[in-house]
Amino acid sequence: MRSFVFPEFEIIRDEERCGSCRGCERQCALGTHAYDPVADRLVSDDRKCAGCQRCVIFCPQKAIVVRPSPSFYRPNASWSREKIEDLKRQAETGGVLLTGCGSDKPFRIYWDHILLNASQVTNPSIDPLREPMELRTFLGRKPEMLEISREGKEVEIKTELYPNLTVETPILFSAMSFGAISYNAFKSLATAACRSGTYFNTGEGGLPREMRGEFGRCAIVQVASGRFGIDAEYLNVAQAVEIKVGQGAKPGIGGHLPGEKVSAAVAETRMIPQGTDAISPAPHHDIYSIEDLSTLITALKEATNYEKPISVKIAAVHNFAAIASGIVRAGADIIAIDGLRGGTGAAPKAIRDNVGIPTELAISSLDRRLREEGIRNRSSIIAAGGFRSSSDVIKAIALGADAVYIGSAALIAMGCTLCQKCYTGNCNWGICTQNPRLSGRLNVEIASQRLSNLISAWSHEIREMLGGMGINALESLRGNRDHLRGVGLYEWELDVLGIKGAGE
Amino acid sequence: MMTKAAVSKVRPGSAPKAGSSAGAVAVSIDASGLETRELNDRLRELLLSGAKRVEISHVCGQRYIGTRLYTPERHLMEIDIRGTAGNDLAAFLSGHKITVEGNAQDGVGNTMDSGEVVVRGRAGDVLGFSMRGGEIYVRDGCGYRAALHMKDCEGKRPVLVVGGGAQDFLGEYMAGGVVIILDRDGESHESSFMGTGMHGGVIYLRGTARVDQVGAQVEISPADEADRELIEEYVSRYLDRFPEVDMTKDEIMASPFVRLTPRSKRPYSGLYAY
């Protein structure tokens, strides 16, 4: 059927500059560029272009420009181009619209409406270049009270401590499974996490056997509804186990790795036959209540000999704070809360763009709820979903998070351009694909270097901002909303965030 | 009464498989009054101290038995449970052999990786959930959602044999493995929604199944010769484990079997617009 949808992008090639090296043709796995031997020049098919910009970056002559197609339908405030085209696409295929990455809708980004404090005169700021700044964070349950015995100079903590994760900087890599992302991308995340003293999350796709020895020490492994790749060794090599209940990009629905992406290595790691769909059902079928969740949490604690913290990841949805309170009471050591702009490899567009609540509001209401109930110490909060910079991270911590998960930001560091075509499995950047030709493009050494650089850059910036506020340990900032002020927000928004308006 | 008779027939090391420790001296634990965690602490201590056989008496609902028995060195142990095992018996089990002289509750063999579970009685709901290896034999029936999302991979195929009947949602989302429902009492299968979302593996039912009992993704066909050979093998293993069962292999095999298989490995491949 002929498609009535405009090409999304327009490719402009500067014929003067183009040296006909055919580099663009080889770079594009979508077949956008082709060489015409008769005319000895390259031609492009706009319809195939996903706007990933790979050819633009790798054209040695800088002869290519890819920009959004300027074609337009008659302007109509109700029928935007996106709505018209989605509708046409569905009329042509009869299918559910799929998309990748986090929501790109213009919901208010509260980070951009929150301002940070700084010290002036009465309270000196600290120079992080000269003075030690503590970013180390412990994730997990903390005791109600510490009992200390002192005999002479010997000081001993008598209270039994719960297992905690130690992170050198409050930035962890979010759950991205091997299968959704390529082996090289997965390994890059693992390498960078180990190098930077933080953790990567395996997602629900398992941890390849050969990586368990080297990377287990910086892994958080996930147990999701599909229960892929789980055995006792998997649970025990990791430093923490996360039960995935929900995901910010698609709250309430499960995952579905299409059979095309289940290659031999993915099948082995997930422990399923090659080429079958890897279906994660929407619910965990052994969890129908908080009681059942408690059973699973305890089962995992049993399976790991009570040596590892157990995290529960839920999507931020209406009234989730009450649910989270139940989760804490069910025994979770860490709650990961994934907000509206959380990313994904594939999600129905309707769900990604319409379900959930923004991360900022979620962190604040969750932290407040747990404090009110007096159980904040029983669980750490890891916030996820749409962290774009170090200032977002520090604001999240001031709103009450212990640490953050970064997903899209990590992918962007590796080369992702958020072209939102992850689900096709033809990622030209070698990130979200199982095609060996494409995944080979992502060099583990170089990509992990980029990731480590990102973590160290953000950590430096966080230290700078902390110093500016006159704080020398991140601990002291957690939940300290006095350091935040809102601009351009309604009163209810300020109330939910628990911050004052700027100038107050 | 049945349970009592069964207990008297237990012979140490009667299992044909994983029986390297046959004849080893069994260590006894009296579980009366023990909390779940205390019981499992004891089991782990025994495992680490090299015990090969453990008998636990007076079990009454203690959960997660067998779950905390993974060691990187893969110590293995045989556990005999007298009483009623609690939820998540043998969850994440890796390689051990557990026999329950009594009933088991929900979640037996949850995400079990390898090993063997024998229940001389009835099992509860979500039996063998997400199981990916090893074998479970249940003498009598089981509850709802048995074999939910069971899966297999190269060289590893979980097997679930249930002597009685199964309730609704048997083999939901099933992605691999073998389920054999022997329906010994001849109640016939009145359960519905069998194999909803199934995309791998195979379910064998003794007797017949109607189209309205299975999910849309499932195909019902009579078991052929190869199927019957497989079933026969597991029936004889089942009978080895439950000598008290008052049926012979020939009696069980005399009735027809049906096979439930998924129509496609990719049930949802046409669902999306790209």
Add this chain to the structure above:
Amino acid sequence: MAFYVDITRCIGCRSCEVACERVHGGRGHVQVHFVEDSASVPLFCHHCEEASCAAACFSGALFKEDTRTAFDVEKCTGCGLCSLACPFGVVWTDKIAHKCDLCDGRPEPTCVATCPADALSTDLDHLSRRARSRGARAAAQGGRR
């Protein structure tokens, strides 16, 4: 499929070379060789059954497709292994391999269509039929061929 050459008919005019070059953008796949002053023969790809060039090709650009040895220009990297592997020396490489593609997409290879002496065919029967009829004609005329 392969080319069959009636060497007795080849007049060494090199029309096939020219035609092939025209069709293939200046880089032909045929070369006419002269032996002493009495004979000439155009050298072609034989589309060998057990093609050495396809065996040597690492990128999958050269492969057997039915009876012909096909060439996928998209996959060629110009490594030159094929030209070294051809026992008849009829595969060239510069930055890309050049090898007879039987004028893919045309009803008939151009060289066959062009040959003024009708010395080329892709059909062995055609040549042998012609040879037989020639022999019969000669016999009818009662003379030597």
Add this chain to the structure above:
Amino acid sequence: MIRVDPRLCIGCLSCSNVCPSQNILRTETAEERRIRWKRCREECDLCVELCPTEALTLVPIDESAPEPEVSFPLAGCRICGRRYAPEPMLRRVEAALPKSQTSEWVWDCPACRRRAEAERTTAETVAARRRRRV
């Protein structure tokens, strides 16, 4: 930049052919073939992907590392003596050929192979014509 394993490289020039940035330079004299990988900042790795022997790897740029360079003496033709190809390439071709075939012709240059082929196919005709002329 690119790291080269000189033990694996056979000097085929695939990498140089596919490099969109022309960062892999080749020089060929009558005696030898020389390939030099410039200190490339690109991470496009086409050369890595399309190397027949997997001799190349993409590594982070290191300004202090020398630019990799390999050279191969060309092997001479058994018949005409002209030097025509790096020996490792010929060895690879020899190894790739079906064992049922003879393969010593690999050590003849393509021009000589063509000449031999032309002489072989025309032998009968030439002989006949020579007879007729005599």
